Amino acid sequence: MVALLFTAILLPFLLLPAVLAVGDRWRARTGWLALAAPVGSFAILLHLALTVAEPGGRLVVELAWVPSLGLDFTFMIDGLSLFFGLVVSGMGILVVFYASHYLDDHYRHHDRFYAYLLLFMGAMLGTVLAGNLLLLFVFWELTGITSFLLIGFLHEKSESRDGARMALLVTATTGLAMLAGIVLLGQAAGTYEIAALMDGAARNASPGTLSAAFVLIAIGALGKSAQFPFHFWLPNAMAAPTPVSAYLHSATMVKLGVFLIARIFPVFQGVELWAPLLITICFGTMLLAAVLALLSQDLKAILAFSTVSQLGFLIGFYGMGPAGGVQGDLLHIASHVFYKGCLFMVVGIVDHSTGVRDIRQLGGLRRELPLLAGITLVAAASMAGLPGTLGFISKEYMLKDMFAYWEGSAALAWYPLVFVGVASALKVAFSARIYWGIFGGPPSEKALAHFHAPGLGMQLAPLLLAGACLLFGLFPGLLGTGLAALQTAGLHDPTVVHYSLWHGVTREFLTSLLIMAAGAVVFFWLRRSFWARARIPAPLRFDAGFEGLVTAVPKWAKALGLALRFDRQFDYLAIALGFMVLMVGGYWWTQRTVLWPGLPTEADFDPVRTLVVGLIALAMAMIIVMRRWTSQLIAVSIIGFLITFYYVLFRAPDLAMTQILVESATLLLVLLLLARFPRSAEISEIGWFFSGRRQAVNLAISAGVGLLATLAALMAMQHRHPDPSGDYYLANTVPLAHGTNTVNTILVDFRGFDTLLEATVLVIACLGAIGLVMRYRRTAEEYAAGAMGPAGYGLGRKTEKKAEEADQ
């Protein structure tokens, strides 16, 4: 069972190399290979759901990773994680299948596309199955990064790049808040294990800590699910290829916020802020996004805003949840997955066939795309909540809960019902608009100009989804049985509900009719003239403000840098060192009776050591006396080589060798750099930058630093650490690490994690340096001047100019 679970999560990652290897040759057919991952994961998860899981049960699988940090590979199988795992892998099958038809040979880089998609799928499965909050966070961020790559897949377009950057900045920033919340919760509860937290490990934490942790985690969830005030990123993320939008931005990634709120429901439901925060923000977003969807013209933007709206409902629904648990949440999520994924694919096909996405320029396509028209009719009906579709069932039970909440005594009891009612009416209107906009009315010439009919393969995935909307809408009991098996302890009310199509003429049914009627009125009223010129008013366009903020930050930073004169490093050196001398030296002076180390005695002097110190002092004098940069540099290097002697003295041959090699390499590299500067740059000295008084101050600071260093050396000789860590390593290097070179065993074994991270930093630094080198643009004159051309910027140019003036 453990192996099965790990296979399900790792399958997308394992398939990566194969996809990358064949991508160049197979091109559009790469998708067929990638299809193996979601199919395999889905089959395994389904198998687990059928055999292992039982309603209300929970299974935890552990694997130690960094036990000292409380970070384990813990995965948890319960109803919620299985449900989301099935959604992720099941939609994965359809989306990869759809993408393999959508991304035909006109597109490039199929290998990259499917690699990103598989990475994303693996990250999603990891997030929903994670049993440890820190592990969940790691996978959570991985979904953010892969979604960045997927949104920016068509990176030649600036809107793709901007959309990708916006999505990454918003979700990563809110993700940081979430990390803070997770750490706060983990510290208060003493564990990061979700199972323990759900069982009440955080019970004894103070209400203040719990509230703070909840708000921080909620920010992460709201950011990921594009709730107010972060609702602007999702429509901009629509620059992604449509299969990506269908997968990430309707069915899976944006649902992570919903998932997280459901996950922490048992932990935070009792917190006083839970209901007010989630209800006000999310139902507010639901209405706002419905209005924005009504005002949008791009098909994908309409769907994006309607997704934001529906996500608002799904999160707000948990906000209303009573302490005993909620019911029907999985039904609402499943319903949304079916119709929204389907509609996104439909829009993709329309875009693919006509090249038009503006709803005003489409129309009359029912003759050209008869099958697609039928699919759209069902999916749009499900979105609007018409009887016979799953959306209707979902809306009935949703209204039932709204009425129940209204009758309860909570504050703002009317708020959800009113907001959901109005938003649902608007939803009916824009659902109708999507269908009529594409298929109704007179045929549009612009849409037919480049029309080519889509194949059946591309329409198969949305057809299946629309079929599910219809099937489960007519026989809700089928879905109800399945969902009842996925009941989650702590989250769901254990009483079993039997979903049925008809419950008589109830107030929910009447309200539903009212909503449909109102929606129809809105639709016919707005259709006359409003939609032809509707646009989103500027104050509601948060994305412009966000872009402004992003571009303003470097400008502010530059202005601040100029104001603080970061280019004058000599001043900064003087300030920093002078401050150190005053503060540390001043403190030492007040404590001098205690801290006076005493002068070294005769016995401390050793002829060899004294000789080496003398040589070092000589090299230092050379630095001051020498005029040429290269000579100064070599003098500095001599000091470095002489220090090797001390390593030898203290029996550290490894350090001595490292010191020699590092010293040689840096000396050569800096010499190379100096070769870039013109000879004229070093003719004059730094000295004449400064007045005589300034030079006196510099001298005083230098003397102070020298005195401090001497004192520090004297004190270091007097004191020994009471418990040196070296003894442990010396004693254990052979028994534990099987090596006699302690320095090496520390590097590769005892502190191997440090070494690994340092090596990573080295590679990152190298890539960063390459980036800097690539940015440097030499002019034609500089090329013509050859290798010793004028230096790029800064001190060199300034001195050169002054030297020139001095010559005249």
Added chain:
Amino acid sequence: MKTGDSYIFRSVASFLFFVINVFAVYLLLRGHNLPGGGFIGGLGSALSLIMLSMAYGVREAQKVLRVDPVRLATVGLLLAVVTGMLPLFLGEPFLRHFHWKFDGLPLLGKLEVGTPLLFDIGIFLVVVGVTAKMIFVLFRSISGLTALNPSEWRRYSADLEEPVEREHSRSSSELETEDGP
């Protein structure tokens, strides 16, 4: 920088290049029990490349290495990570090392090796790769060449991006011929 104009230096350098690298690998292999290790060995190997660049010019040195050094560094990092992850599959914590003892091997006799050596080889490759890349980039920039050659450009920049630094037809072709033997 004018390079490749000393016959004595070139002869000595090509001989020393092998000596240094053999010694570097020797340091790497014995690192677990005697002074040495991946970091030291890698630095030594990188120094041999500096020497080669000085003697023959950077383009010859790049030809000797054949691959882009960043690839070496990446492979090294992957090797280290994979070595660290192997124990995970056996239910052991990340970065746990394993050792095996061999007795009576031909030529070698008694030998004790373990996964730390793999990890150290990874570090060796990272150090060689990163240092060599910086050496080559700096050497190229003072030899009048663009910092990256065209094939590297394709790898480090996006498809449609124009190189910010273009080789100017006349002046650069002169410089190109000046570089190397």
